[in-house]
Amino acid sequence: MSFSNSLKEFFGLGQYDPAVDPYYDDPAYEEAGSTSYSARGYVERDYEQRDYTAAIISVRPRNYNDAKEIGEPFRDGDAVVMDLSAVDKPTAMRLIDFAAGLCFAARGKMHKLSRTGDEHLVFAIVPENARTTVGELERAAHLR
Incomplete structure (x- = not known):
């Protein structure tokens, strides 16, 4: 047998030999009973989500390594006000992208x-069910 024939046989591309398949003449397996399945529906949460007033944390990052100062309070359910005036434009864009990812997730x-x-570049991120107004966020950022 040549190398190309053995390669074809290995990948199942060679000629089919029914004598090699011991189960060729056996009847096909069919399960008795119903094969219909019900679609999975939406599962309601067991608890009632309530709106809450989140604490507002002000952060003024100096570089991208300070992103954890933005992520940790947001993960804990607090609103975060970010003053990005102290960082250069590429770092500010990275921090904004990071915060957008947090909001999406x-x-x-x-x-x-x-x-x-x-003169200030200020953004705020607010968790899903937090009752925080834009006015409160602006006061925390000292813009009002």
């Missing part, structure tokens, strides 16, 4: 608190 919301042309 935890179903939170992101707010831009600073206005265009303002």
Whole structure:
């Protein structure tokens, strides 16, 4: 047998020999009974989610390594106000992307608190069921 024939046989591309298959003449297995399955439905949560007033944590990161100061309070359910004025633009963009990922993963919301042309670049991220107004976030960022 040549190398190419053995390679074809190994991958099942060679000619089929019914004498090699011991189960060729056996009847096909069929299970008696119903094969219909019910679709899985949406499972309701066992507890009632309640809105709560989150603590507002102000953070002024100096570099990307300070991202944990943003992520840990948000993970714990607190709103985080980020003043990104102290970092360069590429680092600020990375921190904004990081915060957007946090919001997406935890179903939170992101707010831009600073206005265009303002000297400060301030964003806030708020957890899913937190009752926190934009005014409260602006006061925590000292913008009001």
